Amino acid sequence: MLYYANGLSALLWAICIFLGFGLMALADEAPCTLHHEGNYYNLNPLKASQDYEFKTLDGHAFYLNVCRRVTTEPWSTGVPNNVDIAGLVRTDHHDFAIGLVNTTLEMRDTGLMLHVSNGSPCPGEDNLYGSSSIRFLCEPSVYGAGKPAVISQFPEDDNQACQYTVEWRTHFACPTGERGLVSGLIVFLVIFMMILLMLLIVSSTLYNRFVLRKRGFDQLAWLSKVHLLELTDFCIELFRSTVDNIRLTVNRWAESTRNLNPASHQWSSRDEEQAMMAADPLEDHDRELQGTNV
Numbered sequence: 001m002l003y004y005a006n007g008l009s010a011l012l013w014a015i016c017i018f019l020g021f022g023l024m025a026l027a028d029e030a031p032c033t034l035h036h037e038g039n040y041y042n043l044n045p046l047k048a049s050q051d052y053e054f055k056t057l058d059g060h061a062f063y064l065n066v067c068r069r070v071t072t073e074p075w076s077t078g079v080p081n082n083v084d085i086a087g088l089v090r091t092d093h094h095d096f097a098i099g100l101v102n103t104t105l106e107m108r109d110t111g112l113m114l115h116v117s118n119g120s121p122c123p124g125e126d127n128l129y130g131s132s133s134i135r136f137l138c139e140p141s142v143y144g145a146g147k148p149a150v151i152s153q154f155p156e157d158d159n160q161a162c163q164y165t166v167e168w169r170t171h172f173a174c175p176t177g178e179r180g181l182v183s184g185l186i187v188f189l190v191i192f193m194m195i196l197l198m199l200l201i202v203s204s205t206l207y208n209r210f211v212l213r214k215r216g217f218d219q220l221a222w223l224s225k226v227h228l229l230e231l232t233d234f235c236i237e238l239f240r241s242t243v244d245n246i247r248l249t250v251n252r253w254a255e256s257t258r259n260l261n262p263a264s265h266q267w268s269s270r271d272e273e274q275a276m277m278a279a280d281p282l283e284d285h286d287r288e289l290q291g292t293n294v
Contacts, residue, residue, distance in 0.1 A: 039175035042172070043067060046066040064098075064148055067103050077120045118130075150165070
């Protein structure tokens, strides 16, 4: 009996350690999600098996997907074939990649932002590549995915354009409750306990047959009242440990989010992307127009 209790205790510790690592992994920011000021944003539902198609300001086809590469076959983009293109514009002579896939969201004053960069080489420019900013606006009245629209591009000529600003109104850009964590843990625990019970029965039966040399019904594992009570205590301790781990993880995450600078935390990809964040594309475009007028 003492050996059996020690075995359950060791197994309990192993399960708690496993759940602890699992909760730490769940605490990390998932792709295309964002925690900001107590709100949770998730753009993964906008992933589509078929690209979203709309038009540029000059009427050329614009293909875009969210948090995954476009499914439209690119044509002469000037980027390597093994990269994931976030979107492309089909111009008169070739396709222009507006940037590569990025799954890091950022909250700006204008709304939820997704920046992509390192696209096709800009026409007539050295060491300058296509980049775009996709602005997601919360629109509860749009029940579907909504439809993106180009609101600015620079330069304005589609055959010369190198930077795009896209606006996307959708209810998926609204903050939602973070679902799935508790229910997923409950399902995991139920399945795990069923597997554990099966292993206990099988191992006990094999032990009775090959070690104790029992035969017939005597070799089958029978859970006595004492065993059931010990198993019940084990399940209770496992549940309490899981709840404690969840509370500890949530408290650590809440404390870290209060001390974090959202701008520095949510964006750490490439130097080009950081440079692009330094200024709003619309502001750059307005400054360019003012310079032309002067």
